[in-house]
Amino acid sequence: MALGDAILACLTERPMTGYELAKTFDSSIGFFWKADHQQIYRELSKLRDRGYIQGREVVQSGKPNKLIYTLTPEGRTALRHWAARPSTPPSIKDDLLIRLHALDSIDIEPIRTDLMDRLEHHRDRHENYERILKKRFPEGTASGVLDLGNLLLLRLGARHEQMVADFCEEALDALSAMSGKGTVVPLDDGKREGKG
Amino acid sequence: MALGDAILACLTERPMTGYELAKTFDSSIGFFWKADHQQIYRELSKLRDRGYIQGREVVQSGKPNKLIYTLTPEGRTALRHWAARPSTPPSIKDDLLIRLHALDSIDIEPIRTDLMDRLEHHRDRHENYERILKKRFPEGTASGVLDLGNLLLLRLGARHEQMVADFCEEALDALSAMSGKGTVVPLDDGKREGKG
DNA sequence: ACCCCATATGCACATTGACGCATATGCGTC
DNA sequence: GACGCATATGCGTCAATGTGCATATGGGGT
Numbered sequence: 001m002a003l004g005d006a007i008l009a010c011l012t013e014r015p016m017t018g019y020e021l022a023k024t025f026d027s028s029i030g031f032f033w034k035a036d037h038q039q040i041y042r043e044l045s046k047l048r049d050r051g052y053i054q055g056r057e058v059v060q061s062g063k064p065n066k067l068i069y070t071l072t073p074e075g076r077t078a079l080r081h082w083a084a085r086p087s088t089p090p091s092i093k094d095d096l097l098i099r100l101h102a103l104d105s106i107d108i109e110p111i112r113t114d115l116m117d118r119l120e121h122h123r124d125r126h127e128n129y130e131r132i133l134k135k136r137f138p139e140g141t142a143s144g145v146l147d148l149g150n151l152l153l154l155r156l157g158a159r160h161e162q163m164v165a166d167f168c169e170e171a172l173d174a175l176s177a178m179s180g181k182g183t184v185v186p187l188d189d190g191k192r193e194g195k196g
Numbered sequence: 197m198a199l200g201d202a203i204l205a206c207l208t209e210r211p212m213t214g215y216e217l218a219k220t221f222d223s224s225i226g227f228f229w230k231a232d233h234q235q236i237y238r239e240l241s242k243l244r245d246r247g248y249i250q251g252r253e254v255v256q257s258g259k260p261n262k263l264i265y266t267l268t269p270e271g272r273t274a275l276r277h278w279a280a281r282p283s284t285p286p287s288i289k290d291d292l293l294i295r296l297h298a299l300d301s302i303d304i305e306p307i308r309t310d311l312m313d314r315l316e317h318h319r320d321r322h323e324n325y326e327r328i329l330k331k332r333f334p335e336g337t338a339s340g341v342l343d344l345g346n347l348l349l350l351r352l353g354a355r356h357e358q359m360v361a362d363f364c365e366e367a368l369d370a371l372s373a374m375s376g377k378g379t380v381v382p383l384d385d386g387k388r389e390g391k392g
Numbered sequence: 393a394c395c396c397c398a399t400a401t402g403c404a405c406a407t408t409g410a411c412g413c414a415t416a417t418g419c420g421t422c
Numbered sequence: 423g424a425c426g427c428a429t430a431t432g433c434g435t436c437a438a439t440g441t442g443c444a445t446a447t448g449g450g451g452t
Contacts, residue, residue, distance in 0.1 A: 002291050003408080009298035019430050029297055032288045039409065041432060064416065064430040076301065083302035086310050087292040089317055092228045092356065095198050096283040101225050102205035103345030105272065106279035114282050121285055148374055149299030156363050160288065163359050167352050178344055199438075215400050235439070237402060258448050260400045 004043050006033050008052060008071060008079040015056075015070040018044050031125070031157055044069060052078050100171070112175055115168045122165035129158035200239050202229050204248060204267065204275040211252075211266040214240050227321070227353050240265060248274050296367070308371055311364045318361035325354035 010016065010024055021044075022037035024030060035043075044067075047053045052075030058066040071079075096118065099111055133140075133154050142148035206212065206220055217240075218233035220226065231239075240263075243249045248271030254262040267275075292314065295307055329336075329350050338344035 001407085002289075002294070005291070006294045006297075009294050009301075012298045012301040017430075018432095022430095029294070032290065032293045034287045034409095036410075037430090038411085038432075041430095042408095045432090060430085061417090063418080063428090064432095066430070079298065080302050083295045083298065084306040086306075086313060087290065087295065089314060090288070090290045091230045092286070092353075093198075093230075094228065094283065094286045095201065097228045097349055097352070098198070098202045098205045098225070099279045099283065100345040100349050101202075102208045102275065102279065104340065104342035105205075105208040106276050108341075110280040110282075117282060118285060142370070142374070144300065145304075145374060146300035148370055149296040152363070152367050152370065153293055153296050155366075156293070156360075157288075159359055159363070160356075163355055164352075167348070167355070170351075171348050174338070174344055174348065178338070178341060197437080213400075214402095218400095232440080233400090234402075234441085237400095239438095241402090256400085258399090258446085260402095260446065262400070 001046075003033070003035055003039065004047055004052075005079060005082050006035075007040065007043055007047065008075055008082075011053065011069060011071045011075070012079070015068050017066050017068050019066075021069075031129075032153070047075070050078075051075075108175060108179070112172065115172050115175075119165055119168035119172070122161045122168065126158055126161035126165060129154055129161060133158060199229070199231055199235065200243055200248075201275060201278050202231075203236065203239055203243065204271055204278075207249065207265060207267045207271070208275070211264050213262050213264050215262075217265075227325075228349070243271070246274075247271075304371060304375070308368065311368050311371075315361055315364035315368070318357045318364065322354055322357035322361060325350055325357060329354060 006025075006029060007021060010021060010029060016024070018037065018041045021040050022035075025033065025035045025040060044053065044055075048055055048069070051072060053069045054072050055067040055069050058068055060066060096114065099106060099114070103111070133151075136154070137147075137151050142151040202221075202225060203217060206217060206225060212220070214233065214237045217236050218231075221229065221231045221236060240249065240251075244251055244265070247268060249265045250268050251263040251265050254264055256262060292310065295302060295310070299307070329347075332350070333343075333347050338347045
C-alpha cells in the first residue's frame with residue numbers, strides 16, 4: 001500500500017481534502033508518484049476505514065460538501081512504522097527501453113521523433129525542478145529536517161531528468177551516426193516486407 | 197500491455213520458452229522490467245491467443261514438456277506498430293522518496309540504514325552494468341543497430357544506478373550534518389511520544 | 393531416506409492502476 | 423441559452439501486477 005502511505009505523508013504537512021490531495025499529486029510529490037482523483041478517493045476511504053485518517057465535513061453551498069482529512073495518532077504511528085521498514089528499490093519500467101532492446105526489429109524514424117519528444121519533456125521537467133530549487137532553496141541548504149527532505153527530493157528529480165535528457169540526446173546522436181546501416185524497411189503494414 | 201511487448205521484444209532475438217523468458221527477465225531486460233514467471237506464462241497465453249506467437253511443444257522425459265515460442269509475422273508487425281507509438285514517460289515511484297517527503301514526521305535512524313542499504317544496492321548494480329559494458333563493448337562503440345540498442349540500454353542503466361548511489365551518499369551526509377536538529381523521538385510504538 | 397534445487401508449466405486470489413461516467417452548481421464566455 | 427471549466431465527491435469496470443500455491447521429477451548434498 002504505497003499510495004496510501006504517500007497520502008499519509010502528504011497529510012503530515014496539513015489536513016487536506018481529496019480534491020486538494022489530487023492537486024498535490026498533480027505537482028510536488030506527484031512529480032514522483034502519479035495518481036488520479038478516483039484512486040485517491042478510494043484510498044482515502046480505506047485509510048478512513050482503518051482509522052488512520054479522520055474526515056471533518058464542511059458544509060458548502062453550490063458545491064458538494066468538503067471532507068477535510070486529518071491524520072489520527074494511529075495514522076501517524078502507521079506511517080512511522082511503514083517508514084521504518086526498508087524501501088524496495090523500484091525498476092525503471094520505461095517502455096522506451098523495450099523499444100531500444102528491440103531496436104533492430106523496429107522502425108527507427110518513430111524512435112527518433114519519440115526520443116526528441118522525450119528530450120523536450122525531460123528538459124522541461126529539469127528546468128521546472130531547477131526553478132523550484134532556486135525559489136525554495138536559493139542558498140542550496142536546508143534549514144530543518146522537513147526542508148532537507150524536500151531539498152533532497154527536488155535535487156534527485158532534477159538530476160534524474162537531466163540524466164534522461166542527456167541520454168536522449170546521445171541516443172539521437174548515435175542513431176544519426178548509425179543511419180543507413182539499418183536492417184529494417186519503413187513500416188507500411190508489412191505489405192512489402194523484404195523490399196529494401 | 198507493456199509486458200507483452202517486452203516479451204515480443206525478447207523473442208525477436210531468438211525463440212524461447214516461458215522458463216527462459218523468466219530467466220531473461222531476471223537479468224538483461226529484467227534490470228529495467230521485473231516480472232516473475234507466473235506473469236510471463238499468463239502473458240504468453242494471451243499473446244498466443246492473439247496469434248502474435250506460436251508455441252512448438254518439445255517432448256521431454258522427467259520434466260514437463262517445453263513450449264518454445266516463436267514470433268509470428270503478425271507478432272512482428274504488432275511489435276513494430278507498438279514501437280511506432282510514442283512512449284509514455286514513467287514516474288519514479290520510489291517509496292524512499294515518500295519517506296523523504298515526510299522526513300520530519302518519521303524516524304531518522306531507519307532511514308539512514310535504508311539509505312546505506314540502497315547505496316550498496318545501487319553501487320552493486322552500477323558495477324554490474326560496468327562489468328557487462330566492458331565485456332560486451334570494450335571499445336565503447338556498437339557495430340550494428342542491435343548492438344547499439346543494448347549499448348544505450350546498458351549505459352542508461354549504469355548512469356541511473358550511479359546517480360541514485362551518489363544521491364544516497366549525499367542524503368546520508370546531509371542527515372549526518374543535520375543530526376541533533378531533529379524533531380522526532382525514536383520509534384517505540386508511540387508509547388512515550390513527547391519525551392525528548 | 394530426506395530435503396532442497398533446477399527444470400517447466402500453470403491456476404486462483406487480491407491489490408493496484410487506468411479510464412469512463414455520474415452528480416451538483418456557480419461563473420465566465422461565445 | 424448552451425457550453426466548458428473549476429469545485430468536490432464518488433461508482434463501476436477492466437487491465438496490469440503481485441503473491442501464494444500446485445504439479446512433476448531427476449540430481450546433488452547431508
